[in-house]
Amino acid sequence: MRILLAGSTGVIGRRLGPLLSARGHQVIGLARTGPLAVDVLDRDAVAAAVRDVRPDVVMHQLTNLSAGDRAANARLRRDGTRNLVDAALAVGVRRIVAQGIAWAYEPGAEPATEDTPLDLDAAEPRQNTVAAVAALESAVREAPEWVVLRYGTLYGPGTWYARDGLMARYAAAGELPADADVTSLLHIDDAAAAALAALDWPSGAVNVCDDEPAAGSEWVPEFCAAVGVTAPAMVADERHGWARGANNHYARKHLGWIPKHPAWRAGFATL
Template sequence: MRIFLAGASGAIGRRTVPALLGQGHEVVGLTRSKDSADRIEALGAAAVVGDVYDAEALTQAVRAVRPDVVMHQLTDLGSGDRAANAKVRVVGTRNLVDAAKAAGVRRIVAQSIAWAYEPGDEPAVEDTPLDLHGAPDRVATVEGIAALEMAVAELPEWVVLRYGTLYGPGTWYERGGLMAQLAQAGHVPANADVSSFVHVDDAASAAVAALSWPSGPVNVCDDEPAAGHEWVPVFCAAVGASEPTRADAERTGWARGADNRYARKELDWVPGRPSWRDGFTRA
């Protein structure tokens, strides 16, 4: 297949490109800079320099490639600016979906998140509603996710990859990354909030597998949702931070983690790092 990969130079994209090529697919990666384009081409793919916010140019680029599948791995997390990342999810996705439609593309695979679900007592499954009625700062994030997922579902075939919290090279959760820096400054308390993690290599493997998955959302995370009381001390040790402060407040309702049984049991996707427990130490 010919794949148009938006976000090919990102943490997941850099791993997805060689995995797609290894399966015999043709890949054209969209990126914003010439330097990133050079890195994509060094991996063996073709590259297009463009701006996802330039709708007309993006449509022309996708039409020129004539892909079988559009893959959306766009983020804007380098500076920690959540507003910029929300804009990518809303505006960037809208433009990418419209470009795919104009090019006659039937299938899209898109990155989403696994912590946008409404509050509950158990790890969330795929049909759990999104949390559109929470605090204003959280709703802004979830509304961006809802807009992304609704836009993607306009294509005849679509898969939304609801990734757990990404860790590993190129993410906030690596030695020297944003969360490591916060941990070293004592600003990552070990609390009761539950998270689900996924290593970037496993995120990439799911993106490749999703080329043949049925339409719908899929939780892509490891096997062990865990409270911060458990994972934060392990993460701090892995990145050279001091033992964290324990916070005994009750769990935030939406911080419930996500259940990966659908991916495992129905789609035969198995994470290479089944738990953050050893994943952090060999990230």
């Protein structure tokens, strides 16, 4: 198949492109820089690029997180996705696979499943993130076939959670709280593998995360140890209701996706 990989130079795209090529697909990379250099916020440029490529599938792995600007990333999710989906549908693309997140769910006591509603009533600044994710998912659902990969918090080379990543610097400064908030983590290689597998998955949203949601009081000290910085003191604050983690049962039991790094403890050792 001809696959347009939007975000081909990003942390997932750099891994996913070779995986797709190894399966015999023709991969055309779209990014701000590279062979097909397009600003996804430029609607006309996106339409022209997709029209020239005429892909069978669009893989949306675009983010704008290198500078830690969540507002810019929200805009990309909202406006960039709209441009990309409209361009894809205009040339008859049937399948779109897009990157979402597993921490946009409404508050609750247990790890969220795919049936859990998004946290659309969240206060700012979380509201901006959740609204952008909802807009992304709504646009992608317009395709005849679609998958939204609700990734857990990514760690590994090139991510914020790497030895040289943004969160390692925060941790070194004592600004990464070891608190009660629960996170579901995901190694970057498992994220790329899931995107490859999603070419054959039925339409729907899928939690893609490891098997062990954990409170910051558990995983933050081990992350700090893995990247060689001093662990912070434990924070006694109560958990935010939305910081509940996510359940990967559907991906594991019904789609056959098994993460290579099923537990963050072992995964952190690779850092």
